[in-house]
């Protein structure tokens with residue numbers, strides 16, 4: 001099957017991929033951690049700073065109006081990209097972590113009481129665990145956990161009992177460790193049937209799969225710009241206008257204010273009600289350019305490319321290393337994203353990735369901010385190679401060669 005993406009051309013869009021490291025080409029396999037940035041994103045941010053830099057929503061002069069239009073234009077692009085009903089439902093945050101904290105701290109503190117249950121899955125990133133732990137400590141809420149099966153899916157056998165009487169069901173759309181695609185609609189329906197709100201951590205999903213938040217039918221979704229070809233320093237909280245309107249502000253001051261007196265304050269309209277202080281303007285411009293770039297590739301093609309490259313990786317790595325290599329998570333490419341967490345023999349993941357680095361292969365080792373999942377998998381850490389639009393079979397082969405090199409280096 002021919003690749004729906006012209007990866008050779010795409011590689012040329014990313015200046016960093018021209019870099020040499022340790023005398024060879026840079027083989028970047030850590031996009032689940034952060035993606036690389038195409039020149040169009042870097043240029044858009046540079047152009048903004050060189051031509052239109054000013055604070056937003058305040059100035060009455062030309063470049064301030066341009067800056068405001070750039071920020072709000074980026075919001076409209078993001079809104080269309082995720083199928084939101086209205087840009088008012090798109091709140092810019094610092095990252096996905098801040099977006100999830102906003103849900104827990106602003107909505108949660110206003111709506112949860114001692115004994116209320118919040119349902120999570122065992123494969124969550126710490127960003128979707130720790131804010132709820134804090135509410136457990138602060139308010140006495142109960143945390144319930146949807147378990148995972150041996151092949152890395154969520155185990156829905158007990159779902160009805162777990163969501164019964166719950167107030168929140170919060171889960172990742174795609175696992176950052178196992179690549180597992182979760183049954184989003186099924187979980188959202190279960191949450192709503194039980195009278196709970198549904199919160200989706202879409203950090204690993206939005207960069208890789210066409211997203212339609214209205215089709216999901218959830219209440220909130222969070223994701224982060226830097227994993228989708230955009231800059232660091234900007235994330236998104238999407239929420240229905242209804243729930244955002246009913247949620248008190250999180251951080252306060254600056255743009256989220258309508259009026260302040262010595263007695264109190266009133267809040268601005270959506271989405272600014274949740275955007276305290278000067279927003280990440282250049283970062284929004286960069287994110288808007290990233291959205292344009294991904295739209296140019298076509299999200300259906302992005303997904304198709306990743307499914308076929310993941311299939312190649314699963315097949316070729318298994319053929320080459322057999323039982324010495326354990327790739328965690330679903331073995332069916334259609335049920336997962338291009339995140340390959342693996343263990344090799346009894347080599348420590350950090351030792352593996354140190355040798356990989358000598359071969360220019362960038363792979364993350366560690367617990368990937370998912371310690372409860374690590375415990376369920378029975379490992380302290382994994383090595384994680386993750387694929388994106390600029391990766392091809394040669395990159396996967398380079399990873400395999402690097403595994404061989406590590407094996408040779410550490411063999412007695």
Ligand SMILES: Cc1ncc(COP(=O)(O)O)c(C=O)c1O
Pocket residue numbers: 032033095096097098125127128172174175176201203204224235369
């Ligand atoms: C599933 C998931 N959720 C949340 C996050 C947090 O993203 P950020 O660090 O940009 O807030 C990550 C990033 O690693 C992630 O993979």
